[in-house]
Amino acid sequence: MAENVSIKDQLQKLVQLQQLDTKIFDLEKQKKEIPEESAKLEQLFLSKKQHAEDIKKEIDTLLLKRKEKELGLATKEEASKKFQNQLYSLKSNKEYTAMLKEIEGIRADKSVIEDELLQIFDLVDTKKDEFNKEQERLKLEEQKLSKDKEAVNIRLKEIDQELATLANKRKQIIDLVDSKILAAYEKILQNRAGIAIASVKNETCQGCFMNVTPQDINEIKMYDRIIFCQMCARILYLEEELGV
Ligand SMILES: [Zn+2]
Structure with a gap:
């Protein structure tokens, strides 16, 4: 991943991409x-x-x-x-x-x-x-x-x-999306019925409705790397953080 890539910005792009992909699906x-x-x-x-x-x-x-x-x-x-x-x-x-x-x-x-x-x-x-x-x-x-x-x-x-x-x-x-992040996104999209990225609400992944640990939620907020749901492997994000 290129060093100048902002994870937060990438997640915003992925959310936009997911909106399009949901329609396409x-x-x-x-x-x-x-x-x-x-x-x-x-x-x-x-x-x-x-x-x-x-x-x-x-x-x-x-x-x-x-x-x-x-x-x-x-x-x-x-x-x-x-x-x-x-x-x-x-x-x-x-x-x-x-x-x-x-x-x-x-x-x-x-x-x-x-x-x-x-x-x-x-x-x-x-x-x-x-x-x-x-x-x-x-x-x-x-x-x-x-x-x-x-x-x-x-x-x-x-x-x-x-x-x-x-x-x-x-x-x-x-x-505008980093190629490695995009490749991961595309792979999940194929494997997970057209939904690759899911928000976390009430400590729950909105893709599989299983719990997300407080540790993972903290890591999402740090934007050091992409965090995946441990249950369904979807990319996780927080709506209130991204403002999407
Ligand atoms: Zn999940």
Whole structure:
């Protein structure tokens, strides 16, 4: 450390630096979290869209099933007609009774198919209703999502501008800080969640809230060297002494 370095002055500079770094830390965090949040919303939207697609598929399957049933019904009707026509050309009573039974059976089958068809019609109506409502909701959500995205992009640009301004201010301050002190500060900043310097209040480090010894407090006031918190290793200072 250069001999003409005033520790008190250096601590004042570090406090200013910390104010900038706290803002930078917060902005960097936002810069990371905002797109993550945005991606989560987009993912949620896509899963809702998938849900609507699934309803659409269900409808398509039901329509196919409906067609099959309708074909089945037509076949039964044809068979029924054919047997009806044959009914009067039959010679024996036995044959006549057997044919009647056959026709009865076909009617019963038709009735079952008709019931099933009615159920499918109902279900298709319900699903179409559900699909249409879902589409309406998705349309609104998509509009909102695209507006949100715009807002996110604007905010990210703002953050970059703010970060550039802060980087400039930071440069001006670090030019005035002793290189060894700065290196120590930077190292703690990295290791201690963006807070490298902490004030002592009521004999407590405001970084880790552990006690600071009276001996250390006396040493801080002497400004012979930088004093570190024995618990969290942050640089310590006294607000009332620095007037910051
Ligand atoms: Zn501490």
